[in-house]
Amino acid sequence: MATTRLDLLDPAEVARLGGIEIVAQGVVEGFLAGLHRSPFRGFSVEFTEHRAYQPGDEPRYLDWKILARSDRLFVKQFEEETNLRAMILVDSSRSMAWRGAEDRLTKRAYADRLAAALALILLRQRDATGLVTFDAAVRQVVPARVKAGQWTRLVRGLLETPDGGGTAAEGALRHVTSLLARRGLVVLISDLLFDRDLALTALRYLRHRGHQVIVFHVMDRAEMELTGPPEVRFRDPESTASVVVRPRELARAYAVTVQREIAAWRSACRRHGVMYHHVQTDMPFGLALRLLA
Amino acid sequence: MIFLHPLVLLGLAAAAIPALLHLFERRRPPEAEFPPVRYLSEAERQSARRLKLRHLLLLLLRTTLIVLVVLAAARPLVRARARGAGGAHEPTALVVILDNSPSAGVVADGRPVLERLRAAARASLAGARPEDRVWLLLADGVVRQGTGPGLVAAVESVAVSSRRLDLRAAVEQAGRIVDAEPLPAREVHVLSDLQRTALGEGRAGVPRGVRVLALAPFGAPPPNWGIGAAQVVGGAVTVNAVGTPGAGPRAVTVRLRGRTVGRALAAPGSAVSVTLPALGQGWWVGDAALDPDELRADDHRPFAWHIGPPARVRAGADVGPFVAAALAVLREGARVAEGSEITVGGRPGAGSSVVFPPADRALLGEANRALAARGGSWRFGGPGTPGTISAPRLGGLNGVAVMRREQIERVSGGGERGASGDSAILAAVNGEPWLVRDSNLVLLGSRLDTAWTALPATTGFVPFVDALVNRLARGEGVVSSEEGPVHVEFRSRGADTVGATVYGPDPRESDLTPASPDLVEQTLGARMLDDTQFAAARFAGTRRADVSGTLLVLALLVAIAELGLATLGD
Numbered sequence: 001m002a003t004t005r006l007d008l009l010d011p012a013e014v015a016r017l018g019g020i021e022i023v024a025q026g027v028v029e030g031f032l033a034g035l036h037r038s039p040f041r042g043f044s045v046e047f048t049e050h051r052a053y054q055p056g057d058e059p060r061y062l063d064w065k066i067l068a069r070s071d072r073l074f075v076k077q078f079e080e081e082t083n084l085r086a087m088i089l090v091d092s093s094r095s096m097a098w099r100g101a102e103d104r105l106t107k108r109a110y111a112d113r114l115a116a117a118l119a120l121i122l123l124r125q126r127d128a129t130g131l132v133t134f135d136a137a138v139r140q141v142v143p144a145r146v147k148a149g150q151w152t153r154l155v156r157g158l159l160e161t162p163d164g165g166g167t168a169a170e171g172a173l174r175h176v177t178s179l180l181a182r183r184g185l186v187v188l189i190s191d192l193l194f195d196r197d198l199a200l201t202a203l204r205y206l207r208h209r210g211h212q213v214i215v216f217h218v219m220d221r222a223e224m225e226l227t228g229p230p231e232v233r234f235r236d237p238e239s240t241a242s243v244v245v246r247p248r249e250l251a252r253a254y255a256v257t258v259q260r261e262i263a264a265w266r267s268a269c270r271r272h273g274v275m276y277h278h279v280q281t282d283m284p285f286g287l288a289l290r291l292l293a
Numbered sequence: 294m295i296f297l298h299p300l301v302l303l304g305l306a307a308a309a310i311p312a313l314l315h316l317f318e319r320r321r322p323p324e325a326e327f328p329p330v331r332y333l334s335e336a337e338r339q340s341a342r343r344l345k346l347r348h349l350l351l352l353l354l355r356t357t358l359i360v361l362v363v364l365a366a367a368r369p370l371v372r373a374r375a376r377g378a379g380g381a382h383e384p385t386a387l388v389v390i391l392d393n394s395p396s397a398g399v400v401a402d403g404r405p406v407l408e409r410l411r412a413a414a415r416a417s418l419a420g421a422r423p424e425d426r427v428w429l430l431l432a433d434g435v436v437r438q439g440t441g442p443g444l445v446a447a448v449e450s451v452a453v454s455s456r457r458l459d460l461r462a463a464v465e466q467a468g469r470i471v472d473a474e475p476l477p478a479r480e481v482h483v484l485s486d487l488q489r490t491a492l493g494e495g496r497a498g499v500p501r502g503v504r505v506l507a508l509a510p511f512g513a514p515p516p517n518w519g520i521g522a523a524q525v526v527g528g529a530v531t532v533n534a535v536g537t538p539g540a541g542p543r544a545v546t547v548r549l550r551g552r553t554v555g556r557a558l559a560a561p562g563s564a565v566s567v568t569l570p571a572l573g574q575g576w577w578v579g580d581a582a583l584d585p586d587e588l589r590a591d592d593h594r595p596f597a598w599h600i601g602p603p604a605r606v607r608a609g610a611d612v613g614p615f616v617a618a619a620l621a622v623l624r625e626g627a628r629v630a631e632g633s634e635i636t637v638g639g640r641p642g643a644g645s646s647v648v649f650p651p652a653d654r655a656l657l658g659e660a661n662r663a664l665a666a667r668g669g670s671w672r673f674g675g676p677g678t679p680g681t682i683s684a685p686r687l688g689g690l691n692g693v694a695v696m697r698r699e700q701i702e703r704v705s706g707g708g709e710r711g712a713s714g715d716s717a718i719l720a721a722v723n724g725e726p727w728l729v730r731d732s733n734l735v736l737l738g739s740r741l742d743t744a745w746t747a748l749p750a751t752t753g754f755v756p757f758v759d760a761l762v763n764r765l766a767r768g769e770g771v772v773s774s775e776e777g778p779v780h781v782e783f784r785s786r787g788a789d790t791v792g793a794t795v796y797g798p799d800p801r802e803s804d805l806t807p808a809s810p811d812l813v814e815q816t817l818g819a820r821m822l823d824d825t826q827f828a829a830a831r832f833a834g835t836r837r838a839d840v841s842g843t844l845l846v847l848a849l850l851v852a853i854a855e856l857g858l859a860t861l862g863d
Binding site: 095098191193223226228229231232233234235236237238239241242243244245249250253254256257258261 | 322323324325326327328329330331332333334335336337339340344347
């Protein structure tokens, strides 16, 4: 384990090594070992003072205003804020329990492990971290804490949430606002198969409250490209809706539609100051976490 | 368009299968969960028009494919007027006129013309299909109906006939036959050497819609010489030479009982006279012959004549100057003698008599009573209309004008005309009897005077009077000519031979000059075509090309298009 970067392995292979805890810890160890610095510095710290620039300092911390006024290089020093509160929202709807192939994780399994790893990193930074799982309604709520045993509670919260029915992210997002009194971090992990406008309204509200919002759009590779028998009836697991299609004749139009949908989410999130990341369930966890670095 | 296998067209119902499948298909495709159904619905909504068009095109292509395959299996035949187009033809009524008249026996380029005509007839008949109606018409005038193969066998056995074929009449007859058939197409194939003399007079009445095709003659015919007729008159035989106009003279040899009795040179269109040796009384048969040429059928012709004792004639006082002069000439030539065997005048004598009407019509009753007293079945009637004489068996009388005449009518059944019993109508004017032999009585409708007829002023008058007294009044039949195989037949009455018929080919057969295409067109209404053109035109009016191959190619193209569209859609 020490010599293998679990964060860069195939998620399905990693998942076979053990439960969520083991996998998350292994992923986080490998991930942090490869970073050499705090992954989330910048959004969970507050400015304290300036010091003179030294070779090796990151240019992004240069104070450009001082440089403009005095023609001297100073970098900004930050102090970690100990009372940052983060809430991780995991979509536990029935659609998340789907996978396109036996050798891949379901979207839910992938989301659980990603959420556990992320929570572990945050807790190690002593950020109070909580969890909300939801489908058509909020199913599990673990308030944000930083005390010992919090990660175990978070993991238990994930494990104790069964696969649900339909999806209503808006309610869960609004519920989070009541859980985060101060500015904090909200991470939404979902396949986003719900009404985009309603969800964006809730996300925009979170941003309005000053929260940093990150969206992980989880998809299976099989959802990106339409394949299957010559003719098949596809049924929505969350509703009675179904449609008979000939995958080969609709594949191109479907791929275009999916790409357009992703682009629409990405564009809308950027417009509202929400970080949007598209991940597939065969993407190593380390790469998904690196998207936040 | 017609179909060789029309029942296969029932398979066109299968063309509805794609549409029916589309309409009534109860699709039970496998089911699968797929969360992003909303993306699918959106993609389908946006592609609906394209997919609909594609499905419609696929439906159309698949239906067309089935239709094309079924049509190809039904073997459609379409009109193919293009030269040399193969394939079948619509049901056709066909008469093949195979001219096997004597002229077809001519040898040209080492082959009898008939052999080539037979080959063309075989090709026409072999091209006939079972649904065609086919007839074969030969020079004998008999129309033979049969199947194509059956008539081909008949053609194989066709030999040169002794009968002349009147092509115009034959084409008319053939046209009537095919026109009576309720078939889509009607054709008449004229396979003949197309002699100019075989076309007859006028234009053949060919019904509309009947195609008449005439095979062009096989090159220029060789010059020909033939014997058209040979007749003994006054101790000499007159030989009429016939053949190709303009051909030079040829030697004519006259033989009697195998011995050459005379030779002369004669060109076609001319006549030569060869004196016969003094012979005893009785019937004699001779032969006039030419050196053999390419047409053998007309190279010789027999002739027959009778030598009897001079008739002993007693002329009445009312015979007139012309008859009296003619009898004087005949008496001088020892053709007649004084006696009471034959009486010539206005009233019959006790024996054989030649009776003409009295100059005074008031004496007609007396003449008729005398005829009745002799038991005659003919009598003089009222005045007849002027006209010209028609006498098939007395060639010298034909066309001679009759200005005045008395009708000759039967005593009983006055309307009856023609020969019966021992009576015979030997010449007629305007279709009414003018010269009648009634047993040993011979009745003339006109007096032999130039006020009644122009006959006394013609050169044939003396021979006519000779025939009257020596043959007709005596009851001795004339020597007549008939068309047929070359030979002589004698007629007898009781134990006596009373006449002879000499058979031979029609003299018109000897002129092999072919008719021009224009004349053929005008007379027969036929296009004159060479071998190649004839083969192409045969059944061409309704020739049908089998387009099943084309349909299969189209079906293949449609199948490729369907595959391409289906794959492109994928």
